[in-house]
Amino acid sequence: MIDTPSIHVAREQNHLAWDPAIPPVATVGSGDVVAFDCLDASNGQLTTESTTADLATLDFDRVDQVTGPVEVRGADPGDTLQVDVLDLEPSDWGWTANIAGFGLLADEFPDQLYKVTAVPGRTGRAEFWPGVRVPLAPFCGEMGVAPASGPLSTIPPDVHGGNMDTRHLVAGSTLFLPVFVPGARFSIGDGHATQGDGEVCGTAIETPMHATVRLTVRKDVRVTAPEFLAAADPNAELRSGPRYATDGVGPDLMTAARDATRRMIDWMGREHGLDPVRAYLLCSVAVDLRISEIVDMPNVIVTAHCPLGIFD
Numbered sequence: 229m230i231d232t233p234s235i236h237v238a239r240e241q242n243h244l245a246w247d248p249a250i251p252p253v254a255t256v257g258s259g260d261v262v263a264f265d266c267l268d269a270s271n272g273q274l275t276t277e278s279t280t281a282d283l284a285t286l287d288f289d290r291v292d293q294v295t296g297p298v299e300v301r302g303a304d305p306g307d308t309l310q311v312d313v314l315d316l317e318p319s320d321w322g323w324t325a326n327i328a329g330f331g332l333l334a335d336e337f338p339d340q341l342y343k344v345t346a347v348p349g350r351t352g353r354a355e356f357w358p359g360v361r362v363p364l365a366p367f368c369g370e371m372g373v374a375p376a377s378g379p380l381s382t383i384p385p386d387v388h389g390g391n392m393d394t395r396h397l398v399a400g401s402t403l404f405l406p407v408f409v410p411g412a413r414f415s416i417g418d419g420h421a422t423q424g425d426g427e428v429c430g431t432a433i434e435t436p437m438h439a440t441v442r443l444t445v446r447k448d449v450r451v452t453a454p455e456f457l458a459a460a461d462p463n464a465e466l467r468s469g470p471r472y473a474t475d476g477v478g479p480d481l482m483t484a485a486r487d488a489t490r491r492m493i494d495w496m497g498r499e500h501g502l503d504p505v506r507a508y509l510l511c512s513v514a515v516d517l518r519i520s521e522i523v524d525m526p527n528v529i530v531t532a533h534c535p536l537g538i539f540d
Contacts, residue, residue, distance in 0.1 A: 230314050230440055233263035235298070239436070242267070242293040242417065246390060247378030248409045252299035255411070258445040261314065264295045266368065266417045266437045268323070274434075276321050280342040283327055292382040292391060294370045296415030300443050303412035308449040309373055311403040311414065312442040313459075316366040322347050322421045322435035324356075324509050331430035332486055333508065341505050345433050347421045350399075351462060353538075354421065354433070357506060362422055362514040362538055363463035368439055369393040369418035369432070376408040382417075387453040393432070395423045400459030404451045414443055426517035428489050429508050467516065470536040472499075475520070475529050484530040485517055492532040500539060514538055 234256055241253040256262055268274065271290045274282065303309060326341045328334070345354050353361040370382065372389025385392045389405050397403060405412070419437025461467060474495060476487030489511055496507035514535065521529040 231261045231442070233440060234260040236263045237265065237295050237298060239265040239267045239295060242295045243297070243415065244290065244293050244382060245379035246372060246375050246382060246388060247380070248374040248376070248413070249378065250297060250374070250413070252297050252411060252413055255299040255301060256443060257301050259442065261440060261442045262298055264416050264439045266295045266419050266439060267293065268434045268436050269369070269418045270434065274323050274342070276344050278323070278342060280340050283325060283340045283342055286327070292370065292418060294372070294382055294415035294417035297374060297413035298415070298443065299411035299413055300445055301411070303407045303445045304410060305408055306450070307407040308446040308451050309405045309407055309412045309414060310444040310446045310449070311371060311405065312444070313397060313399050313401045313403065314442060315440040316368065316399050317350065317438040318347050318366045318419060318421045319436040320347050321345065322433035324431050324433055324513060326429050326505055326509060327431070332426070332428040332489055337505055337508055339505065341509065343509065347433065347435060356510060356513060357502065359540055360510060360538055361540055363466050364422050365395060365398050365462050366419065366421055366437065367395055367397045368416050368437055369420055371397070371403055371416045372414070373405050373407060374409045374413035389454050391418065392454060393423065393427050395420070395425060396458040396461070397456060398459050398462060402457040404446070404449060404455045406451050406453065416441065422513055424511060424513055424515040424517070426485070427512050428517065429512035431512060433513055466535050466537045471533045472536060473534070474532045477527055477529050479526045479528070481528055481530065484528055488517065488530045488532040492534060
C-alpha cells in the first residue's frame with residue numbers, strides 16, 4: 229500500500245531547464261510522499277491522433293520538460309536526496325518515433341516515422357509491431373535536482389541527474405542524488421512505458437506518467453553523481469531468457485555500439501521481415517546494449533541483446 233501523498237504536482241507545473249534560479253512549486257518535509265502528473269516528453273505536442281507529418285512541426289524548445297521543482301526542507305549542499313520510487317502509472321498509450329537528426333544511427337535514418345502503441349497497464353506486454361510484443365516496465369527517464377549553476381538543458385544527463393533514461397528505475401527502486409542547492413529542488417518527467425538499454429533511436433514508448441515518490445534527506449550518505457538500488461527486473465525471465473545477440477567490435481565504444489545495433493537491425497530483417505526503420509524503433513524499446521568487454525585493448529565489444537520471447 230502506497231502512503232497518501234502530501235502534495236500533488238500538476239502537469240502544468242513544469243520547467244524546461246535545470247536551474248537553481250527556478251523557484252519551487254511546493255515545499256515538503258523529509259520523508260514526505262509526493263505525486264507528480266507528467267506530460268509525455270513532447271510536452272503534449274504529440275497525441276494518439278498525430279502522424280509522421282506532425283514530427284516536422286515538433287517544437288524542440290518545448291520537449292523534455294520536467295514537473296516540479298519540489299523543495300525538501302533540511303536538504304543542504306553536500307547532502308544526498310533519497311528518492312524512493314513508489315508507483316508509476318503510465319497512460320493507456322505511448323508513442324515512439326524516428327526523428328531526423330536524432331539517435332545513435334541518425335545519419336542512416338533520415339526519414340521520420342511516428343507510431344502509437346496501446347499500453348495495457350503497468351505490467352504485461354504491448355503489441356509493438358504485428359507479432360512483436362514488448363514487455364512493459366514503466367519508469368521516468370528524467371529525475372534530478374537543481375544543479376549548482378545553470379541553466380542547463382534537460383536533454384543530456386549530468387551529475388545532478390536529469391535525462392538518465394535508465395530503465396532499471398522502476399517502482400521499488402531507490403535513487404540517490406547529490407544535493408547542490410538548499411532544498412535540493414527535485415523534478416521528474418519523461419515517462420516511458422518501456423525501453424531497451426541504450427534507447428538507440430532516441431525515443432522509448434513515450435507516455436504521460438503519474439509518478440509517486442518519497443523524498444528523504446540523507447545527511448549520512450555522500451554521493452557525487454546518481455547512484456541507485458534497483459528493484460528486481462519485472463521482466464527478468466524474458467530479458468535473461470533465450471536471446472539473439474550481435475557484437476560490435478573495435479577500438480571506439482560508440483562505433484562498436486553502432487555496429488552492434490546495425491547488425492541487430494540486419495538480423496531482424498533477415499529473420500523477422502522487419503524493414504530497417506521499424507527494426508531500429510524496436511531496438512530502442514526492447515533491445516539491451518551492454519558492454520561485454522572493455523579491457524583487451526585496442527578493441528572493445530558492445531553487444532546488443534534481443535529477447536526471442538518478444539516474437540510471438
